Amino acid sequence: MEPRVHPSTTAVTAGRPPRIPDNPVNTPIVPASTFHAEGPTEYAREGNPTAAAFEEALGALEHGHATVFSSGMAAANAILDLIPIGSTVIAPTNTYTGVAVRLKELAERSAINLILIPAPDTQAILAALPQADFLWLESPTNPMLDEADIQKCLAAAQTHKVISVVDNTFATPVTQRPLTMGADMVLHSVTKILSGHSDLLMGAVIASDPQRSEQIRIRRILLGAMPSAFDCFLALRGLRTLYLRYEKSESNARVIVSKLLGDSRVSRVRYPGWGTIAAIEVEGDADLVCKSTNIWTYATSLGGVESLLERRRRWSLESETVPENLIRLSLGIEHPDDLWTDLDSALNKA
Numbered sequence: 001m002e003p004r005v006h007p008s009t010t011a012v013t014a015g016r017p018p019r020i021p022d023n024p025v026n027t028p029i030v031p032a033s034t035f036h037a038e039g040p041t042e043y044a045r046e047g048n049p050t051a052a053a054f055e056e057a058l059g060a061l062e063h064g065h066a067t068v069f070s071s072g073m074a075a076a077n078a079i080l081d082l083i084p085i086g087s088t089v090i091a092p093t094n095t096y097t098g099v100a101v102r103l104k105e106l107a108e109r110s111a112i113n114l115i116l117i118p119a120p121d122t123q124a125i126l127a128a129l130p131q132a133d134f135l136w137l138e139s140p141t142n143p144m145l146d147e148a149d150i151q152k153c154l155a156a157a158q159t160h161k162v163i164s165v166v167d168n169t170f171a172t173p174v175t176q177r178p179l180t181m182g183a184d185m186v187l188h189s190v191t192k193i194l195s196g197h198s199d200l201l202m203g204a205v206i207a208s209d210p211q212r213s214e215q216i217r218i219r220r221i222l223l224g225a226m227p228s229a230f231d232c233f234l235a236l237r238g239l240r241t242l243y244l245r246y247e248k249s250e251s252n253a254r255v256i257v258s259k260l261l262g263d264s265r266v267s268r269v270r271y272p273g274w275g276t277i278a279a280i281e282v283e284g285d286a287d288l289v290c291k292s293t294n295i296w297t298y299a300t301s302l303g304g305v306e307s308l309l310e311r312r313r314r315w316s317l318e319s320e321t322v323p324e325n326l327i328r329l330s331l332g333i334e335h336p337d338d339l340w341t342d343l344d345s346a347l348n349k350a
């Protein structure tokens, strides 16, 4: 860890091999399922050198101990696996689809007692915390862009000894570092903004306590949720440009949102005022908007260098609380004028 430099420097310098003559500047991909015995890795389900390099870099950025997984959902399931049977869990009414479905499944089989509260309703979260065991936060939420007061919620969770996790996929450490506000764990879909090129699936859990991090690592080994060395290499390469990409995507988001506000073709714009993701509710045919663009790509997921848009309710598992006409916008790094011209003409067609 390099506490004295700026985080954008850490994103470039952390997780490199030692500076020894002729050592490679990047950690090489090692295609091996097993390693000579009595070293730190031993078997590829337990880790690989590129994963360790990525974990070092992400851990430095989030101020904790990182463990990578084969997807964001694999990382989420490792956390859910550690919640004792019978626990009372508070979660946002609108949380990431896969997590929402898993929480509901656990509640239906009486493994947990689930309390759903809208993320922005801080008072209700604070009121429920004294009776709770676990707090699941996501801010801003996917795809509604609801913001939680994570600072207040995490402080109260600490007071009541409630274990907490923050899904930080949308904010990334560029904008918020929940472990420094008292969160026990941070969850990432590395698939999205952190890797940034829509070319891999990966997840991560970052814990402040090394013992909790070790429990998470054991979950990964037992669930068999290790990402490949190649994916770890791509993710680390993507992470090197996180700050550059985020800055450009966020400035694009601000340009597009400012044009959409007050546009009569759009009934609502959801944007926290920062970040790279927005959502709009359109007056016309939302599917037709998605199918009418040439620069924006009609595809699911988010956080890549290419701008994506998608009507979320086309997924049968998406929550009914998400409006039918809601389109999620993921801003890439193209020129904002081209993005606007393209979206403007798609809105006209619909």
Ligand SMILES: *Cc1c(COP(=O)(O)O)cnc(C)c1O
Pocket (backbone or CB within 6 Å): 071, 072, 073, 074, 096, 098, 138, 142, 167, 169, 170, 188, 189, 190, 191, 192, 201, 202, 203
């Ligand atoms: C995509 C996403 C996930 C799940 O991650 P995968 O890598 O798709 O498994 C979890 N949380 C949020 C907020 C997401 O956007």
